[in-house]
Amino acid sequence: MASGLRERKKRRTRAEIRAAARRIAAADGWEAATIERIAREAEVSPSTVVRHFPVREDIVLTDEDDEHLEALLRARPAGEEPLESLRAVLAAAVGTALEADPAELRLRCRLMAEVPAVRARLTETTAETGRRLARALADRTGRDPDDLEVRVFTAAVLGGLREAVLYWAEHGRADDLLALLHRTVDALKAGPALPARP
Structure with missing residues (x-):
């Protein structure tokens, strides 16, 4: 009981810190969101x-x-193609974020596109997410999590999602982000189409 209360308090504190940082960043830019000001x-x-x-x-x-993404991936139908499994899981995550707080998602994506330190950290956290999803994919496909093909495949899909998010932010967040995600997965599946010959 006490551990559950501690966990709820921890989550609440983290949420309050996040909300404070995002308010400051939205009003005055990321550089103004110092640790001291966020704390205040x-x-x-x-x-x-x-x-x-x-x-x-x-x-x-x-x-x-x-952890939630990994659980969703593990719950996908056993015979489903890995790319379609990741498409479904990532589309669900993006859809949930858009529904929960579109303004927050827009701010996060704007900071990813505009602030080099945030973009660099995004690359690191994407790699961490990739390791978790690679473990789940390896289990689903009977391969080793450190298998090169599993690592490359997972990194390519998550890298594609990162580029879709950055593209969305760099182009005024006017497009449908979920549609961009599906375009991204389709591009990974087929590659860019060659121009029609005259």
Whole structure:
């Protein structure tokens, strides 16, 4: 019971820190979202912010859904093509984020596109997500998680999603992000179409 209460308190504190950082970044830019200012806005100590988010950029990137993504992937139909399984899982995650708080997602994506430190950290966190999903894919396909093909395949799909998100942010977030995700997966499946010959 006590551990459940502690976990809820931890999640609430993390959510308050995230909300504070995003308010500051939306109003004054990411550079203004210092640890000290985030702490004041969230009404916690700077050490609390650092304890929950040792890397400042994780405040806008981390949403703690890697475990959920892995579970969704493991729950996909056994005979489904791996690319279609990842398409379904990533589309569900993007759809949930769009439905939950579209303004927050737009801000996160804008910071990914505009702030080099956030983009660099995105690459690192995408690699971490990829390792989890590679384990699930390896189990589903009877391969080793460190199998080169599994690693390359998973990294390619997640790299494609990252590029779709950055494209969306760089083009004013006007397109349908889910449609861009499906275009991305289709491009990975078929490659870019050659121009028609005259």
